[in-house]
Structure formats: structure tokens, C-alpha cells
Amino acid sequence: MAKAALYPLAALGVVTLLLAVDSRSVDSAPTPQGSTPSSTRTAHGLWSIYAQSLEHAKYIDLTHTLTPSIPVWKGFGASTFGPALNPENGKPYRYAQDGFEATQYMLATDQFGTQLDPPAHWAPEFPAIDELPATYALRPLAVISIVEQVAKNPGYSLQVSDIQRWEARHGKVPAGSVVMVRSDWSKEWPDPALATRTVFPGVSLDALKFLHEQRHILFHGHEPLDTDATPTLEGEHWLMHHGYAQAEGVANLDRVPETGCLVTIGYPKFKGGLGGYARYVAVCPADWRYGVSVGQVPEAPLSKSDKLLQWDTERGVRVRK
Numbered sequence: 030m031a032k033a034a035l036y037p038l039a040a041l042g043v044v045t046l047l048l049a050v051d052s053r054s055v056d057s058a059p060t061p062q063g064s065t066p067s068s069t070r071t072a073h074g075l076w077s078i079y080a081q082s083l084e085h086a087k088y089i090d091l092t093h094t095l096t097p098s099i100p101v102w103k104g105f106g107a108s109t110f111g112p113a114l115n116p117e118n119g120k121p122y123r124y125a126q127d128g129f130e131a132t133q134y135m136l137a138t139d140q141f142g143t144q145l146d147p148p149a150h151w152a153p154e155f156p157a158i159d160e161l162p163a164t165y166a167l168r169p170l171a172v173i174s175i176v177e178q179v180a181k182n183p184g185y186s187l188q189v190s191d192i193q194r195w196e197a198r199h200g201k202v203p204a205g206s207v208v209m210v211r212s213d214w215s216k217e218w219p220d221p222a223l224a225t226r227t228v229f230p231g232v233s234l235d236a237l238k239f240l241h242e243q244r245h246i247l248f249h250g251h252e253p254l255d256t257d258a259t260p261t262l263e264g265e266h267w268l269m270h271h272g273y274a275q276a277e278g279v280a281n282l283d284r285v286p287e288t289g290c291l292v293t294i295g296y297p298k299f300k301g302g303l304g305g306y307a308r309y310v311a312v313c314p315a316d317w318r319y320g321v322s323v324g325q326v327p328e329a330p331l332s333k334s335d336k337l338l339q340w341d342t343e344r345g346v347r348v349r350k
Contacts, residue, residue, distance in 0.1 A: 083312060087320030091209070091292070091309040092143040093218055093280050097345040100224035100254060105138035110345050121340075130338075132347070139304035140254075143278040145296045150303045151269030158302035161274065168247055169206040170292035170311055171195075172285050179212045179230045186231035186257055189239045199288045202244040207292050211282035215252040218280065224254060231257035234264045241273055250276030250309070276309065284319040285311045 093099060097108050112121035113131035122130050139158075140150075148155035173195045178185040187210050192202065202208060212230035217223055232251055240246045254277055256264040268275055290313040296305035313320055326332075336349035 082315075084323045085315040087313045087315060087317045087322055089281060089284050089311040089313060089320040091279050091281050091285070091311055092307070093215070093278060095142045095306065096219065098221060099142055099219045100221050101138065101141055102224055102254065105140060108137045108141060109135045111135070112340055139299065139302055139306070140277075141304070141306060143280065143307050143309065144276065145294065145305035145307035146265075146269070146275045146277060147303065147305070148269045148272050148274060149301075151266060152272075155269070155272045157300075158296060158305045159298045159300050165247070165274075165294050167291055167293055169203045170285070170290040171199075171202050171206050171208045172211050172282055172287045172290075173208060174211040174282075174287070175230060176211060176213050176283075179214070183230070184228040184258060185212075186233040187236045188233055189235050192236060192239060192244075195287065202240065202246060204245040206246050207248055207250065207276070207294070208240055208246050209250040209276070209279055209282055209285075209292075210252070211285075212252050213283060215278070215280045215282075227258060229253045229255070229258060231255070231259075232264055233257065234267055237264050237268060241268075241271070248274045248276060250279045252279050252282065254278055276307065279309060281311075286313060286317060289314055290317075 097110055101108070111133045113133045114121055115127075124130055140146075145158070145161075147158045147161055149157040149160075173187065173191060175185055175187050175191060178191070196202060210230075210232055214223075214230050223229075230251070230253060232249060234257070237249065237256075240249055255262060256268070256275065256277075265275070290311045293310045293312060294307065295309075296307040299305075311320070315322065334349060338347045339350045340346075341348045341350075
């Protein structure tokens with residue numbers, strides 16, 4: 030059996046462990062007199078999953094760093110960052126004088142960087158970013174590559190046939206999963222010119238319908254800043270008007286196996302927000318060649334640098350000097 034084929038089994042093991050824990054953990058059940066309270070019995074339930082699998086997993090960030098110069102659609106204009114100002118004197122807070130510093134973000138749009146688009150971005154009858162359920166937090170991750178097709182045709186879009194070939198190797202796309210489409214478009218990030226290209230890899234409407242209506246995924250993600258290059262953005266229009274979210278501007282999919290990983294999903298909870306400055310982290314099997322595991326880097330306390338964060342006026346961000 031090829032090594033790649035082992036990753037579905039690794040994911041299955043995590044799911045089996047979750048089911049085993051759940052089958053003996055029913056906190057809402059009444060406690061018979063003289064027995065151990067269920068809260069005590071289940072105190073370590075999900076901790077065991079972390080200790081057995083997640084602590085040793087490899088974590089891979091799928092998120093671009095936000096700066097004022099990253100690619101963004103020209104219709105939104107430029108965002109600027111700056112030191113936060115004391116409203117009493119109009120001066121920036123300084124480490125030396127005030128003991129801290131802070132940052133003021135003047136963001137031209139919530140469609141910026143690595144994103145999570147809620148359907149209200151196009152369809153106000155559907156949820157905004159703050160109305161998405163907490164169950165979005167952790168899901169199985171499937172990665173479907175169209176890199177070879179894009180090398181021949183930069184405007185290639187994922188087709189149903191690509192999904193079916195993936196399934197012939199790995200089995201059916203899991204229901205409720207997140208499907209990321211790898212094109213390697215993001216390898217040129219953060220070149221602002223990326224946002225001006227009218228030819229870029231996409232996801233076809235037929236593929237989106239297949240993933241949602243036949244495979245019942247949670248949402249899909251792609252590396253470019255739009256779903257497709259059609260005049261009406263037909264794929265994004267269909268998604269939003271049918272109550273589906275999507276991820277855009279995703280990074281580092283070349284470092285993630287096609288199967289066997291989970292993805293964590295985080296985003297600010299802006300009231301009525303129509304886009305999300307999202308962070309996606311792939312959680313992959315411990316023997317995967319990329320990523321970092323718990324304990325491999327300083328976490329608490331975090332490491333001290335001999336270079337201090339200082340405001341760089343030319344770049345419009347803080348950098349270490």
C-alpha cells in the first residue's frame with residue numbers, strides 16, 4: 030500500500046476514537062445514586078484525543094499574512110496600517126513612554142487576504158460572518174490538485190471529472206468536509222499584480238454543484254481571490270444565493286496531503302460582517318513531512334528575539350530590526 034493511501038486510515042482512526050469517546054460520554058444523562066457523576070467520568074474524554082493524536086500532529090498554516098500591500102480587487106481601494114493614537118494628545122503610544130504600543134487598521138474592505146466568505150456577501154437573506162455556527166471550527170480536509178492542468182492552461186477550472194479522479198484514488202469526498210482546490214496560484218503572493226489578472230485558476234459551477242449537492246461538503250476553498258473568471262462570477266453567485274460559504278486566498282496547499290488532515294477555521298466575529306479575515310490551519314498526521322508539532326517551537330513562554338518590533342513607515346507595518 031502506498032504511503033499516501035494510509036492517510037484516509039489515519040483520519041478514520043481519529044473519527045473512530047471520537048465515536049468511542051462519544052458513546053461513553055453522555056453528560057446530560059441522570060446520575061444514579063451512589064455512582065460517579067458523569068462530569069467526572071468524562072472529564073478527560075476529548076483530552077485523550079489530543080494526547081493520542083493532535084498533540085503529535087503536524088500543523089501547517091494555510092493563511093497569508095495581512096499587510097497594506099497584498100493583492101486586493103481595485104474596486105475596494107487600499108488599506109492602511111498605523112500606530113494607534115492617544116485621543117487626548119493625538120500622539121502614538123510608545124513602549125518607552127507608555128509601556129505598550131498598539132495598531133490602528135484602516136481596512137478598505139472585509140474582502141482582504143485569506144478570507145471566509147459568508148453567503149450574506151451576495152445574498153442578505155443568508156447568514157453574515159457572525160451568524161455562522163460554531164460547528165465550522167474543525168472539519169476533515171480534502172485537497173484536490175489541478176496544478177498539472179493549470180500548467181497547461183492558466184485559466185483552467187476544477188471540473189467534476191477532476192473530483193471523480195480524486196475519488197478513484199482516495200474514496201468519496203467526506204460529507205461535511207472542507208475541500209481545498211490546489212492550483213499553486215498563491216506561489217506568487219504577495220505580488221499586488223495578482224489581483225489585476227483576468228486569467229486565473231477557478232472552480233467550475235458544475236464542480237461546485239457536485240461537491241455541495243452530491244457530496245454535501247461544508248464549503249470549498251481556492252487560492253485566487255475569486256471563484257471563477259466568468260463575466261458574472263457564476264460560481265460565487267450560485268454559492269452565495271444557495272446559502273454556502275467559501276474560502277478564498279488560501280496558501281500553502283502544496284504542503285498538505287490530499288487526504289487524512291483536519292482543518293481548523295477561525296475568523297473575527299464582526300456584527301453583520303460580509304467577509305472574514307480568516308485563518309486556516311491544517312492538522313496532519315504526525316509522520317507527514319511538513320508542518321510543526323506541539324513542543325517543537327517555544328509556545329509558553331514564547332521566545333524572545335534580539336530584534337525588536339519597530340514601525341516601518343515605508344512598509345506601513347511593524348517589522349523586526
